[in-house]
Amino acid sequence: MDAPITLVCLPYAGGSRAMYSGWSKQMPSWIDLCPLDPPGHGQRRSTPAAGSWSELVDALVQALPDTAASGDIAIFGHSMGALAGYELAHALRETTGRSPVWLGVSACTAPSRREFNTQWRTCSDEAMIDELRRLGGTPAELLDDRDFIELALPTLRTDFDLCGTYRADPRRAPLDCRVTAFGGVDDAVSQAPGALDAWADVTRAKFERRLFQGGHFYLNEVAGSVIEAVVSALSTARMQSRAPLEGRPWTLW
Structure with missing residues (x-):
């Protein structure tokens, strides 16, 4: 039996792996869901x-x-997790010689279309x-909760600053994996000219x-449809990766 694909899922700025808590129930057995918390988020909020x-x-x-070291x-x-995923894909290629089999970037x-922006370092709360x-x-009641704001804003400000000052290394070769860009039809980020297509x-x-009904957090509104699209993309990527890469294990460290 083929080893499952490890699907690493990364959250938005200020978010946590909890955003993917409902995905595992809809994943086939050949996908091993692996949502991660970045430092300062979710179960790693103490760092x-x-x-x-x-x-x-x-x-x-x-x-x-x-x-993850023995399979695809x-x-x-x-959102921010898409940039983190893109950088992670390059890091894995540099350390293993192999790109991931698929990269999904959402909202x-x-x-190549990002503008340099440092405003989040000094802007007001x-x-x-x-x-x-x-x-x-983010629920309105949380945004009106001063205790929550005082706790969450330092990490959010750091995350927003990373996104605003992001610069990809132009010397790197393109990845070798299939890429799918997801977005919401009512999301200003996704609908900006070239924002998704330039991926x-x-x-x-x-x-x-792939576009879905909804705004920046469309995947909360149509999670089932998004998961189906992810599984379909992974099924195609898996079939195409098997023959040339069979028997070539990952070496992460």
């Missing part, structure tokens, strides 16, 4: 949030399960809260774009 992309990616590599890996990330502007309201996904530039393999 400081990563202050650089290299620190974040190193932490994610170290958090991968041992089972796929990555799905939402995130492609690296109110400006941060306004941005969270605009994006949706095609990060890979030599096939690129696909």
